[in-house]
Every structure is written in structure tokens, then in C-alpha cells.
Amino acid sequence: MDLGNNDCEPRKSGSFSRISSTNSSFRRHSFNRLGSGIHEADNDSDHQSVSEAGDIGDRALHSKRHSGIIESGGPVFPFDNLVIPIEEHSRKESQPSSPDAILHDKGNNEECENEKELPWFMTYISSRIHLAVLGILGVLTRYLLERLFGPQVVGATSDNSYMYIDLPPNMIGSFLMGWLGTVYKKDISKFSPELAVGLTTGYLGSLTTFSGWNQKMLELSVNGHWVFSFLGFFLGLFLVAYSFIFGVETAKGAKWVFTKTNLNKKCGFEVKNNIITQTILILLMLTLLGLLLGISVALFKKDLESDSNTSHLWLGCIVGPIGVWTRFYLAKFNGKGLGKTKMMKWMPFGTLIANVSASCIMAAFATLKEAVEGKHFGIVSTGMQFGLCGCLSTVSTFIAEFGAMREGVDTWQAYVYALVTMIGSFGLGTLIYSVPVWAKGWP
Template sequence: MDYGHNDCEPRRSGSFSRISSTNSSFRRQSFNFNQSGANDDSDHLSVSEAGDIGDRALHSKRHSGNESGRPVFPFEENLVLPIQEHSFKESHLPTPSPSSPDAILHDKGQNQDCKKELPWFMTYISSRVHLAVLGILGVLTRYLLEKLFGPQVVGATSDNSYMYVDLPPNMIGSFLMGWFGVVFKGDISKFSPELAVGLTTGYLGSLTTFSGWNQKMLELSVNGQWVFSFLGFFLGLFLVAYSFIFGVETAKGVKWVFNKTNLNSKCGFELKNNIISESILIVLMITLLGLLWGVSIALLKRDFESDKSTSQLWLGCIVGPIGVWIRFYLAKFNGKGLGRQHIMKWMPFGTLIANVSASCIMATFATLKKAVKDEHFDIVATGIQFGLCGCLSTVSTFIAEFGAMRESVDPWKAYVYAFTTMIVSFVFGTFIYSVPVWAKSWS
């Protein structure tokens, strides 16, 4: 945002290849990383952080510099994105985007004279509660979509087809990531940064699941359906990628309509209601989290002996937030690279670790369910798979990072990242799940 002349009237700027310094604390601009001004290292760093950067900005703001950022997609050229200036004044690092969770939590994107921030501990509590609440809602939505498109209702997906049961949630979550993770996240953050992060990292990250996708392909391969397994990965990547692109394009159209109708809020109004509205929102979200956990525990106790399907869902709602929190913290490794030399900064290792580890845990419990023939154990194992593993892994962030890499100066890195995630997860899953099933001849 460009708040020149010390007033609260936003002024739009164009697309820049570098960060110019002005007297304002924050400014609006977008960054097209195909421009010649960006160096290779900053491009790598930015591409790796198209999704999440975890809790890093919480510390970087207190200590002197936000070292992260993400390039804006070329189709975002006309969008207005908030940035913080202090660490970019003398560098060529690209603009932090609303897709970076803590860049939203701590770089409010508002003139310091116009908007006050919550105390750090309230921001910390609020962000974690938002992640938990919206993560649970993501689990519930995923369950409903699986049932809706599954064999019992629509019949579009099946456990025995490359149209796997998690495909509709993954497609819808990727589509919504284009809306709330790219185009409108900056606008949502004006009201509540914690809500903006909760919607993307919490809700959409839990609505989509990479571990469930990988496990279904393992189950197809273990039964000898290798062609279906290959098609499941190939078509799955194609469908979620274009769902994300379609989401961005449609949201961009709606954004254009909003801009044409001049539906812009005034800074003075935000100042008047900021602390009060966010404090009320924190109380409401804490209350809602207590209710969701309380109801889930009560329903789990009721259905544990009688209804296997719903018991798994309620347990998934209880443990789901743990997966969201772990993934949020793992995201701090995005853009860090490997070793002291920080090689391969372009690879989002945080998301990669989250997806691979969740896939391995998912495969481990699938193997244990084959070995332990007990209905109660099956409920617990499936609940952990559906909730913890489903929320620890994500397709929405994965595909946002994939899309950013495809638009970078080295688009081949997108496919290296995607195939690395898929191949490593599948190979580990084969050793953990498929080999024991073949060795023991489990049905």
C-alpha cells in the first residue's frame, strides 16, 4: 500500500521489479518476478514461499528484518498487496504477499498512524485458535464432500478408481485458495489478519489432503492397479492445478468489479473498530473452539460403540488442530534451503516435510489396521488418519507453490517439486504399507 503524504487515502502503484524507498512505512505494489530486476536468489526464495512461512515473521519483526517474501503471480499485476518496508529498502527481495501467514499476522499492511496492532501475545493466541477452529471446519467440510461425491450419493468418486474420494475436496480447496489465498487475502487481513491466515492455512489446508491422495494411490497399486495409480497422480495434479488457476481468474474478475464500484473502506473506520472488533473475534473463536471440541468429545463417546463412521469423524475433529499447528510450524523451513549454504532455497521444504511425513504416518496406520484386527483400534487409527494426517498434509498450499514456480524464471522447478513430493511419498509409502501387505498376503 502506498500511503503517501501521511494521510489515510490509499494510492495505487504499478508493478515493480525492485523496491523503491519512500517516506511512508507501508506501500502497495505488486511484483512480477519475470522482470529483469530480480536476482536469481531472491526468485528462489520467493517461489518457495508462495504458500506458508509459518512463525518466522513473529521473530523477524522483533529482531530486525523480515527475510521472507513471495512473488505475486503475473495474473495478480493489477491487485493491491500490502508489504512492510523496513527490510526491503536496500535489497531486491520481492514483496511479501498475503499468501504468507505471518507476514499477514505481523505486517498488517496499514499505516502505523492509522491502525494499532494487538499485543503480541493476543496475536499469538488468536492465530492459533483461528487455525484450530477453521481446521476443524475444514475436516467437517472434507467429510461432507467425500460423502456427497462418493458412491452412496453422486457416485463420482470411488476407492477403486483414479477418481479418488479426496479429489473433490482437493479441487474445491485449490479453487478457494485462488480466492482467499491470492486475490482477497489482503482485503480479509484488513479486518483480521488472523482470520485471513486461518482461512488459508487452517481451513483450506485441512479441507485438502495430500496424505489421503497418496494413500489411495498406494491402495490401488497394492492391488495391482498400477495404471489407475499413475492416472490418479497425473490427473489429480492436473485437476487441482487448473482448479487453482480458475479460482484466481474468477476472483480477479470479482475484484475488478469491486474496484470499479469503489467499494473501499476508510482507514478511520478501521482505526475506530480494530482493537475492539479483533478482541471480540478472539473471544468468539475461543468459545467456538471449546464448543467444537466439547461436542466432538461428547459425540465420540456416544458413537464409539455403535457407529464406526461418525466416531472416526469426531476423533478426526479432536486431533485435526494438532496437524494444522505442526504444519504451521514446519512452514518456517520454507525458503531456508539446506545446510549453512542454504542451497535449494526455491524448494519449500516445510510443505514437503509436512506432506511426506503425513503420508508416512497415514501408511503406517493403514498397515497397523491390516495387522490388528480390532474394530476399536480401526476407529482410532482411521480417526488419526482422517484428522491428524489430513490436516498435517495439504494440497492447497502445495498447488499454490507449484503455480508460483510455473510462473517463475525456471518453471521446471515446479515439476521437480511436484514429482519429488509424489515420488518420495509413494516410495516411502510402498515400503511402509505395500511391502508388508504383499509379504503377509493381507487382503
């Protein structure tokens, strides 16, 4: 779905500058295969693309409105092997450099003329509704996976082990990020960019949680299990990283099969993107949002009165969208760098701020639960941790950015990013949670 009115008009100078940048990206990858060096300007462009591997906030929607091309809607992975030769690319100037770009040119003026767009404010509302609905669904999925793999059913994870309780959701969410956020994101965006952003930023971002991961490691360390805490971070990073890579590779394999067999056309599966389908999708999401929030509020009141252990889940569903929206806005800082000189453009500061701040808030709630007595306060604190902090932080985007950096020019940036995120979250969490627990002698 196009978000601007100029998609079918002749390209303005801003678009040609993007096309020039795209050509540079293709030349860079081609020269890399020949063992050639990379210029400093190319390094800078590569850093920005890598830093935007996950979420880029409103730029995911505004970029299309202005130029018809989004700079980056997903990770730019050199191992995708989707590089088009320079000669061929010169005949396809409107094709974006990233195989995972959220939006791209139609390349068909007749089709563009037949399409109508929703007003900008409807697009704005639609994107927020998608984020809220899919964020709540991510919270529910995370809870179900925690229960399934936890001590109550399978017993694969535990609060007292480095196989922490949020590991299965983080692994599955990272795997799906390879599918929905990397290989198929552009295809989903042809139908609805709001849906593509909602699935990655909303659903997968809420299904995975960095703050929950960090808090479990804090709870292990505060009880003296430092080895388990270290293993939890080390093995956790390893497992989610390879879950993501496995997701990318299987999705690429499935896409190759679909392309070779022409299965989509044989099944006659083709959804037209027009104002009718856009309106239907908005109404559907709005209805789902009303139902999910209404059911969550009703069940929260009921469970709170009956002291049910699912009270925190329903409160988490209620406050979850706030965390998703906040992370969506913070994503604007990804790829921007620091100061006027835009230092460290390769660092996704939006995701970094979201994960570290969510970890600090979760640690603060954990400390308050130790200090303040009260049944209802504990339920509310746990619900805020599970919903607000869980949705504000994300592993799926974090690991997509980490993977893009590992496959980029400067591999060390991936490990710097991971260490800054983990050490920063764990260090601040220790000051907020562990130090008070040790000082007060809380059990």
C-alpha cells in the same frame, strides 16, 4: 492488524533493506517484460519468494512485529499483472512486493496512532486458536464433500477409481486458495492476519489432504491397478492445479468489479481494526473451539459405543488441530534452504516434510489396521488418518507453491518439486504399506 509496536515509527535499517529487496523485485519484473536478463541475485530472491508461496509459519506473524512488512504471505505470481512502474514505486517505498503479502504498511500515521495492539502473548494464543478452529471446520467440510461426491450420493468418486474420494475437497480447496490465499489474503489481513493465516493454513490446509490422495493411490497399486494409480496422480495434479488457477482468475475478476463499481464503499462495509474487534474475534474463536471440541468428544464417545461409521470423523476433529499446528511450525523451513550455504532455497522444505511425513504416518496406520485385529483399533486408526494425517498434509499450499514455480523464472523447479513430493511419498508408502501387504498376503 499490526503485530508490533513500531509500525508507526520511523523505519529502521532492517526495513530499508526489505524495501530495497522490494524495489529489486519490481525492477526484475519490469526488465522481464522488456526481455532483459536476470542477475543471479535476482534469481535467488525470486526462488525464496516462490518457495514461500504458501505457508511460512510463525514468520507470518513475527515479521510484522519487527519491520511492519512481511516478506511473503502468499504466492508471488507474475501473471497477477500488478506491477507498479519503478518511478511510481519509488514514491511508495513501504508497499510490499507481493500482492498477497499478509501484512503491509498502513501508510497513514494518524490511523496508526489511533490503533492499539494486543500483547504479544495474546497474539500468539489467538493465532493458535484460529488455526485449531478453522482446521476443525476444514475437517468437517472435507468429510461432507467426500460424502456428497462419493458413491453414497453423487457417485463421482470412488475408492476403486483414479477419481479418488478426496479429489473434490482438493479441487475446491485449491480453488478457494486462489481467492483467500492469493488475491484477497492481503485484504483479509488488514482486518486480522491471524484470520488470514487461519483460513489458508488452517481451513484450506485441512480441507485438502495430500496424504489421503497418496494413500488411495497406494491402495490401488497394491491391488495391481497401476494404471489407475498413475492416472490418479497425473489427473489429480492437473485438476487441482487448474482449480487453483481458475480460483485466482475469478477472484481477480471479482476484485476488478468491486474496484470499478466501488461496491464496498457503496454498501458501507468497512470493519475497523482495533483492540475491540481483535478481542471480540479472539473470544468468538475461543467459544467456537470449546463448542467444537466438546461436541466432538461427546459424539465420539456416543458413536464409539453404538458402532457408528462417523466415529472416525469426531476423533479426526479432536486430533486435527495437532496436525495443523505441526504443519504451521514446519512451514518455518520454507524458503530457508539446506545447510550453511542455504542450497535449494526455492524448495519449500516445510511443506515437503509435512506432506511426505503425513503420507508415511497414514501408510503406517493402514498397515497396522491390516495386522491388528480389533474394532476400536480400526476406528482409532482411521480417525488418526483422517484428522491428524489429513491436517498435517495439504494440497492447497502444495499447489499454490507449484503454481508460483511454474510462473517463475525456472519452470523446471515446479515439476521437480511435484515429482519429489509424489515419488517420495509413494515410494516410502510402498515400503511401509504395500510391501508388508504383499509379503503377508493380506487381502
